Amino acid sequence: MTKSNTEFTNLSDSGVNPNFDLAINKRYNLDKVFAIATWVATSFALLVLVILLIDVLTDGLGRLNWSFVTSFSSRRASSAGVLAPLVGTIWLLVITALISFPLGVGAGIFLEEYATDNWFTRLIEINIANLAAVPSIIYGLLGLQVFVRVMEPITRGRSILAGALTLSLLILPIIIITTRESLRAVPDSLRQAGFALGANRWQIIREQIFPIALPGILTGTILSLSRAIGETAPLIVVGAVGFITFLPQLSFKGLQSSFTALPIQIFDWVSRPQVEFHQNAAAGIVVLMIVLMLMNSTAIFLRNKFQQSR
Amino acid sequence: MTSNPLSNQPSNSKLWQPNRALSKSVETGVKTLFALFAFVSVITTIGIVLTLIFETVEFFQEVSIWRFLTDTQWTPLFTNQQFGIMVLISATLLTSVIAIAVALPLGLLAAICLSEYAPAKLRKWLKPALEVLAGVPTVVFGYFALFTVTPFLQTFIPGMQGFNALSAGLVLGVSIIPLVASLSEDALYSVPRSLREGAYALGSTKRETIISVVLPAALSGIVASFILAISRAIGETMILTIAAGQNPQLGFNPLVPIQTMTAYIVQVSKGDTPAGSLAYKTIFAVGMTLFLITLTLNIFSYWFVRRFREKYE
Numbered sequence: 047m048t049k050s051n052t053e054f055t056n057l058s059d060s061g062v063n064p065n066f067d068l069a070i071n072k073r074y075n076l077d078k079v080f081a082i083a084t085w086v087a088t089s090f091a092l093l094v095l096v097i098l099l100i101d102v103l104t105d106g107l108g109r110l111n112w113s114f115v116t117s118f119s120s121r122r123a124s125s126a127g128v129l130a131p132l133v134g135t136i137w138l139l140v141i142t143a144l145i146s147f148p149l150g151v152g153a154g155i156f157l158e159e160y161a162t163d164n165w166f167t168r169l170i171e172i173n174i175a176n177l178a179a180v181p182s183i184i185y186g187l188l189g190l191q192v193f194v195r196v197m198e199p200i201t202r203g204r205s206i207l208a209g210a211l212t213l214s215l216l217i218l219p220i221i222i223i224t225t226r227e228s229l230r231a232v233p234d235s236l237r238q239a240g241f242a243l244g245a246n247r248w249q250i251i252r253e254q255i256f257p258i259a260l261p262g263i264l265t266g267t268i269l270s271l272s273r274a275i276g277e278t279a280p281l282i283v284v285g286a287v288g289f290i291t292f293l294p295q296l297s298f299k300g301l302q303s304s305f306t307a308l309p310i311q312i313f314d315w316v317s318r319p320q321v322e323f324h325q326n327a328a329a330g331i332v333v334l335m336i337v338l339m340l341m342n343s344t345a346i347f348l349r350n351k352f353q354q355s356r
Numbered sequence: 357m358t359s360n361p362l363s364n365q366p367s368n369s370k371l372w373q374p375n376r377a378l379s380k381s382v383e384t385g386v387k388t389l390f391a392l393f394a395f396v397s398v399i400t401t402i403g404i405v406l407t408l409i410f411e412t413v414e415f416f417q418e419v420s421i422w423r424f425l426t427d428t429q430w431t432p433l434f435t436n437q438q439f440g441i442m443v444l445i446s447a448t449l450l451t452s453v454i455a456i457a458v459a460l461p462l463g464l465l466a467a468i469c470l471s472e473y474a475p476a477k478l479r480k481w482l483k484p485a486l487e488v489l490a491g492v493p494t495v496v497f498g499y500f501a502l503f504t505v506t507p508f509l510q511t512f513i514p515g516m517q518g519f520n521a522l523s524a525g526l527v528l529g530v531s532i533i534p535l536v537a538s539l540s541e542d543a544l545y546s547v548p549r550s551l552r553e554g555a556y557a558l559g560s561t562k563r564e565t566i567i568s569v570v571l572p573a574a575l576s577g578i579v580a581s582f583i584l585a586i587s588r589a590i591g592e593t594m595i596l597t598i599a600a601g602q603n604p605q606l607g608f609n610p611l612v613p614i615q616t617m618t619a620y621i622v623q624v625s626k627g628d629t630p631a632g633s634l635a636y637k638t639i640f641a642v643g644m645t646l647f648l649i650t651l652t653l654n655i656f657s658y659w660f661v662r663r664f665r666e667k668y669e
Contacts, residue, residue, distance in 0.1 A: 077563040084473055087465030088482060091533045095489045098500045105503070149393045156390035170394050172658075173401050179584060179654050180647065181591020183618050184404060186625070187643045191407040195631060215400050222397065244374070248383045269491075276493025279593035279618065283625040283639075309495045309594075316499055316598055324503060331496050338491060346484075 102335070106328030114329055119289050119311065124322065128330050130290040131311035134206065135275055135337065137294060138307055141210035142217070142274055147267055150218050154225025154263075159251055178219040185216045186283025194284060202302035204285025206294060209305055212284050213277065217270040224266025228259040261348050268345040272338050278309035286310040308334040408647055411640030418634055424641070430604035430615070432638045433624070439638065441645055443606045447614035451525040451596055452589040454610065458529025459585055463536025464578065470537065471544035472566055483538070490534035498598030501527035506599065519601030519613035528595045532585045539584065543577025544570060576664040583657035587650040593618035617642050 117127025153170075161167040189212030193201050201208040232255050240250035290306045308330060315327035416424070419439050427440030466486070470479055505523040510516045547570050555565040571578070601613025602623050615623070621639045629635045 073561050073564070077561045080563040080566075081473055084465045084469035087462045088469045088474075088537075090462060091466055091489060091530065091537070092482075092485055094530050095485070095492070097504070098492065098496070101500060101504050102496065149396055152390040152393035153397065156387065156394045160387050160390065161394075166391075170397060174397050175658070176651070176654055177397055177401060179587050179650060180404065181587070181593070181618070181650060183591065183593045183621055184408075184643055184647050187621070187640060188400070188404045188407050190625075191411070191640075192403055215396075218397060218400070222394075246379055246383050248386045249379065272491060276491070276495070278493065278495045279597075279622060282622050285625070309493055312495050312499070313594065313598065316495070316502065327499055331499060334493060335496070338493070342488075342491060 099335075102328050102331050105325060106330075106332040109325045109329035110332055114326075115333065119306075126315075126323075126326055128308065128311060128333055130293065131306045131308045131330070132333065132337075133293050134286075134290070134305045135307045135334075137206050137305070138210050138213060138281075139271060139275055141206065142213045143267070143271055145210065146214040146217050146221055146270075149214070150221025150267070151225050151263060153218075154222045154229065155251060155256070157222065158226045158229040159247060159255070174219045174222055178223070182216055182277055183279040183283060185212055186280030188212070188215065189280060189284040204287075204304055205302045206305040207302060209281050209284050209286060209307075212280050213274040216277065216280060217274045220270040220273070221263075221267055224270070225259075225263050228262030228266065229255060231262065232258050261351065265345045265349045268341050268348070272341040272345075275307075275341070276309060276334070276338065278307075278313055281307055281310055282313070289314070308337070404647070408640055408644040411637050412644045415634070415637035415641040418637075428606050430620075432635050433627075437634070439641075440606070441617075441642065443604045444615060444617045444620055444642060445645070446606055446608060447521065447600070447604070448590055448616040448618070450521050450608050450610060450614065451528060451600060451616055452586065454522060454525025455529035455532065455589040455592075456586055458526055459532045459536050459589070460582055462529075463533045463581075463585065464540055466533065466537040467540035467544055467578075468566060470541045472562070472570070483541075486534040486537055489531075490538070492531070494531065494592060494594040495598070497527050497531045498524075498595045501595055501599035513611065516611045517601075517613055519599065519603070520611050521600050521614050522610040524596050524598075524600035525610065527599065528589055528592055531592070531595065532588050535588060536581050536585045539581030540574070540578045543574035543581070546577075547573045573666050576661045576666065579664070580657050580661050583653050583660075587653045590653075591618065591646060591650055593622060597622045617646050 114127045115132065116129055117125060118129050119131075120126040157167060157170065161170075189208055193208035193211045194203050197208070201211070236254050236258070237250055240254055245253070285304070286306050287304055287310075290304065294303045294305070312327050312330040312334065315323040315330060318324075424439050424441050426442075427438045428443070429438040430440050430443035431438045470482055474482055501523045502519075505527055506516070506518060506520065509523055513522075516522070551569055551573055552565050555569040560568070596616045597619040600616060600619065602615050602619060603613035604615040604620070605612065620642055624635055624639045
């Protein structure tokens, strides 16, 4: 009884409930601390990126010259170069794109334009979401067993083809997801206009929807390809080698030859004890980053062009 | 749509006649083909599961599951073979915990910064910049951890070895910050303005609004991004192979070389292990363990998001 009495008096004295402490200055100070913390977190991530780039550049630029790009791997660090891995990366890039683009875009079109909500589409959707979270090295194990061993008569074992097939499966879920997003962004009125003219669904997709969605699809595909190019683990499992001194022939036979790629070569050099090879690794990283940046700027260019035209 | 008055016209008509039969069969053909393409993803999953199960079963015919789970050493490549998967799991756990301790708070704070504090113009620059960080290949992060972060940490942590879990874990954490930041930011950004304004109207400050209204409202999306980050940390390979070492050892000391599940798979793949040998089968058994862990996380995330998703009109 007395307690409630004092509460009542306090309340009447100050006009506010004593259990309610406004403390506005303290709260604003906490606000400032919190805001600063979020900025620090953001700048930290970017700072690490900057340090990483500067670090790699200072280590690698001294080693980087034209002969580094045009020489094969060598046991002597000073005469080793990245020709074979660079060409191998480009091979992987092209073949992976040729396989994964039609597959991913087709699957995306089916799921977004044709599929109704039934068990089959739901199965595929859950499945794609799951696949996107499977560690890439597991894809390597899949590639090792299926493309290297089971399909040996076609791929000739640890070959460029087996590597590219593995990478294709790896990025397929991403391409499907971006294709669906691009298609979803196309207004429905266009489809209805097509139907009103008597076109069937495929004609509408081919003539109207797909051309509009294409820049978005290409952007997503290039970004996922640039991820594939940076992948190392699945290719090591499939059987990429760190020491190759030839270029694959421009034929199906060439597809069946053993292969290497920039990240593989970098890993190979990093794992050696000599410091000179570590310098080579840094220079290789610079080359890899340049390839990635070229791809990413193409994607950004496409995205900007696409956004302006709408 | 299929009923077609034009098709009853006499064939000598000058009117344009669409080839309905052809376009219809093309339509069916395309639809079937694309459905098959979509089915490739299901085949991939089946392929992964069959691949792992097939070799794992063969592995467990030679090594009992009990030994696999209880041995305290992992030496499949030596003559005295021991198969204690816990050794690799403890290492994976250690690096993942370090990485997550870095990535979750920093990633979430960065997401809050992007979504709530950064002006629209700056946000337009910050997001792509974070995407650049996300696009750096992991082999580069590995190089960075081994040759920059480790020597830097060694200057004030005595007894730290050249290969260690700490710097690998820290760099791994930095590498997944963009993933957490970007996905959480999407979740925060989609919380409707009216909720924030409601909180302001009740007298909350900006921080109080964010912590007690916006974060809970975006919880399902944030947790989904966390779980994806955890499963990325567990499955990450190159940073750990390069910077954490190849030394299977039970324990949680972050300053000594260790070997994670993924690093072991790389180690065996790099050597000349003949297909069909016991060592060859171990990488599938380890892969199966890894797959089951990430699958469990995935299923949990799927359940959580469905259970706690907030829907706003």
